[in-house]
Amino acid sequence: MNAYWQCLRGIVLREWLRFVLQRTRFLSALVRPLLWLVVFAAGFRAALGISVIEPYDTYIPYEVYIIPGLACMILLFNGMQGSLAMVYDREMGSMRVLLTSPLPRTFLLCSKLLATALISLLQVYGFLAIAWVYGVQPPAMGLLLALPALLLVALMLSALGLLLSNGIRQLENFAGVMNFVIFPLFFLSSALYPLWKMRDASQWLYWLCAVNPFTHAVELVRFALYERLAGLALAICLGLTVLFTLLAVLTFNPQHAALRKPG
Amino acid sequence: MNALTVQDLSFAYGPRQALCEVGFSLAPGRFAALLGPNGAGKSTLIALLTRLYHLQRGEIHVGGHSLRDAPRAALKQLGVVFQQSTLDLDLSVEQNLRYHAALHGLSRRHTDLRVEAELARQGLNERRREKVRALNGGHRRRVEIARALLHEPRLLLLDEASVGLDPASRLGLNQHVRQLCREHDLSVLWTTHLLDEVHADDALMILHQGRLVASGQVDALVQEHDGDLGRLFAGLTRPTATGAPA
Numbered sequence: 136m137n138a139y140w141q142c143l144r145g146i147v148l149r150e151w152l153r154f155v156l157q158r159t160r161f162l163s164a165l166v167r168p169l170l171w172l173v174v175f176a177a178g179f180r181a182a183l184g185i186s187v188i189e190p191y192d193t194y195i196p197y198e199v200y201i202i203p204g205l206a207c208m209i210l211l212f213n214g215m216q217g218s219l220a221m222v223y224d225r226e227m228g229s230m231r232v233l234l235t236s237p238l239p240r241t242f243l244l245c246s247k248l249l250a251t252a253l254i255s256l257l258q259v260y261g262f263l264a265i266a267w268v269y270g271v272q273p274p275a276m277g278l279l280l281a282l283p284a285l286l287l288v289a290l291m292l293s294a295l296g297l298l299l300s301n302g303i304r305q306l307e308n309f310a311g312v313m314n315f316v317i318f319p320l321f322f323l324s325s326a327l328y329p330l331w332k333m334r335d336a337s338q339w340l341y342w343l344c345a346v347n348p349f350t351h352a353v354e355l356v357r358f359a360l361y362e363r364l365a366g367l368a369l370a371i372c373l374g375l376t377v378l379f380t381l382l383a384v385l386t387f388n389p390q391h392a393a394l395r396k397p398g
Numbered sequence: 399m400n401a402l403t404v405q406d407l408s409f410a411y412g413p414r415q416a417l418c419e420v421g422f423s424l425a426p427g428r429f430a431a432l433l434g435p436n437g438a439g440k441s442t443l444i445a446l447l448t449r450l451y452h453l454q455r456g457e458i459h460v461g462g463h464s465l466r467d468a469p470r471a472a473l474k475q476l477g478v479v480f481q482q483s484t485l486d487l488d489l490s491v492e493q494n495l496r497y498h499a500a501l502h503g504l505s506r507r508h509t510d511l512r513v514e515a516e517l518a519r520q521g522l523n524e525r526r527r528e529k530v531r532a533l534n535g536g537h538r539r540r541v542e543i544a545r546a547l548l549h550e551p552r553l554l555l556l557d558e559a560s561v562g563l564d565p566a567s568r569l570g571l572n573q574h575v576r577q578l579c580r581e582h583d584l585s586v587l588w589t590t591h592l593l594d595e596v597h598a599d600d601a602l603m604i605l606h607q608g609r610l611v612a613s614g615q616v617d618a619l620v621q622e623h624d625g626d627l628g629r630l631f632a633g634l635t636r637p638t639a640t641g642a643p644a
Contacts, residue, residue, distance in 0.1 A: 138503025145500020149486070149493075156488050228484040235448050236501035237473040243501075389450045 142238050143246045150250035154257070164213065164258045165265065168205035172266060176201055188329055190361040202271050203357035204326025206259045206281075207288055211349065213255040214292030215317055218300035221247075234389055241384050248297060248380065252289035259285055277360040284359035287372050288352040294379035301386045324349040325357075348375050399462045401426050401475075401553045401585030402447075407456035409442055416442040418608045420456070424587060424601065426552065429579045431596040431616070432589040434605035435635050440589045441481070443605070444557045447587075448478050461552045474502070477546030481558040483538055487531040491522055491541050494530060495548060502549040509548075516544040519578075536567035543575070553585045554578070560595060568595070593627050606635040 154161065176198045191199070224230040233243055263278065273281075299312055321327075323340070324347050334341040344350055351368040358365035402424040409417040417439045424430050434440045445451040447458060449469055458465040461475035485494050492513060499509040517523045520540040530538060539559055546554055556575065560568040572588075572595050579586045588595065596602060596616055604612040611634045612619055616627065623630035 137505060141500050141503050141505060141509075145497050148500070149489070149497050152489055152493060153486075228480055228482045229486060231448070231450060231478075231480055232484045232498065233501065234450060235473060235476070235478055236503075237470040238501070238503060239470075390445075390452065 139238065139242060142236065142242070143249070146233075146243075146246045147250040147253060150254050154254045161258060161261070164209055165262055167212065168208055168262050169265060171201065171205055171208070172198060172269065172271075188331075190358045190363040190365075198266075198269075198271050200329070201327055202263070202266055202273070203360055204324070204353045205266075206262060206285065207326060207349065207353045207356055208321060209259050209262060210252075210255050210285065210289045210292050210352075211317060211321060213251065213258065214289070214294075214296040215299070215312055216296075217248075217251040217293050218296030218303070218312065220251075221297060221300040222303050230389065240387070244297065244384055244387060245380065248290060248293045248383075251293045251296075252286060255289045255293070256282070256285055259289075273360040274362060277362050280362055281356055281359040284355045284369075287369075287376060288356060291348070291352065291372055291376040291379060294376060294383050297383040298379050298386065301383060301388070320347060320349040323347050324353055326350075326353050348372070399426070400424060400459070401428070401461060402587065403457075403459040404443075404447075405457045405459075407443070407446065407453075407458065409439075409446060409451065409454050416608050417446075420605070420608075420610045422603050422610060422613050424553070424585050426585055427579065427583040428601050429576055429586045429588065429597075430601035430603065432587060432603045432605060433591065433593070433596065433631060434589070435591055437607075438605040438635070439608040440605055441557070442608075444478075444480075444555065444589065447555060448476065449473060474549065475552045477549070477551035477554045479539070479542045479546050479554070479556045479559045481561055483542065485530045485538060485541060485545075488529060490527050490529055491533070492517070492526040494541060495545055498545045499548050504549060512548050512550070516547055519547075520544040534567075535563050536570060539563065539567075539571055540574070543578075547578075547584075551584075553587065556586065556588050558589055558591070560590065560592065568592075593631060596627060604631060604634050611635070 179197055221230070224233075233247070234240065236243055260278075263273075295316075299316065303312070323343050325344060326349070330341060330344055330350070333344050348371065351365075351371040354365050355368035355372050358368070400423045404423070405421050407417055407420040408415070420439075420443065432440060432443070442451070446453060447460075447465075449465055449472075453466050458472070460472040463471035463475065465472045486497070489497070495513050495516065496509060499512060504512065517526055520543060522537070522540060522544060525533065525537065530541060533541065542559075543554075543556075554575070559575075560571055563571060575586055575588065576597075578584050590596070598617040598620070600616050602612065602614065602616045602619055603610055612630070620627050620630055623633060
């Protein structure tokens, strides 16, 4: 058991060291949601009035509404960047070092997912701290209760990232992930606008948003931040995390990855 | 018990046969050179030995443990230096070593002892806190050897480890690995396509178009072929019309 613990600790520590060394990565992860919060939200505040909706008790400014969506946006980008790192590791060979470990491959991959997720959480709480100073202040208990919700969402999106990376043959193909995964997931969700607004605009767009896993991730975090439990969202996120992880582990095949030019 | 036994190993990429019924063994404490021109199947063999590829046909035993049936025990006996550097350039020498120790599940105390011992053995103590990026090619290879030996394997696998090094570093690395082999009863499988890295008393395997075309001690094999390793190698690795194993 100790060997598993040491291995997990080593993988998390390596991610942490890489994160500390790449300060620009941390800053860029913060700049993106902060721009949305400060610039985009200011511009749209007037255009998008928010009525009283769950889990909020009263009318809220638009900045308050988009905070959970922006927190999940950090997790989404990190999950996908994790998949980019996985493809990079494959091409650079460092994935081979991981795979020569005598511990089971499933454990190694799950440890990698957990390490990516934990680093993402640091970035999310960095963002929430700045948002707090900016004036968006969810209840302190909500910030604590959101931790497991954010961890679950981070794991779900990291597993999705790993699953996608298994299908990416080369580093260059990653741009496609940006256009075909990140943007649709983010914009077709309740991150920026409540679903009833979307329903007013278009019924089929509403349905796309309603079945989008990212919508449920955002709602899980939104409710947790205000000390409420979104049961359906939790069940969907749990189920999808297990499904994505299983598929990612089953489709992981270094034979595709390690040696593209057999010799 | 042999450090490595390969039996009847075959592997195909779809319709293309990369290895065909390859078999050899390596005794404890021996230095074996695996020679082969580009495309001979060396990298495929390394990928199978390190369990990056799944075995299709045949068996591999490392230190008596089957890679198919007991991969954990087999991988514990195996240290690998890949052709392409797999060090994390932004981490220090010591951080790279500790990461590897963690992947092998070594306890903190054991890791401390092993890192100290390997840094001292490779003459890297002074540079332990330096980022790998700051090291030259020869020193990076030494870090990779230190890393490969951290978990005290019985077999060290070096896949064209001298590629990209200047002649002096190449010679130094080869001598260093031979010394490890002699002094620590370590078995070494050294894959290369450079004949000057092979000595007369080495065990030698020559791979060509996926088949093992020669196997034995270098001086004995050379005697059978006009007394010259170059002619032996050239004669056995002449391209065929098909370019595929017969």
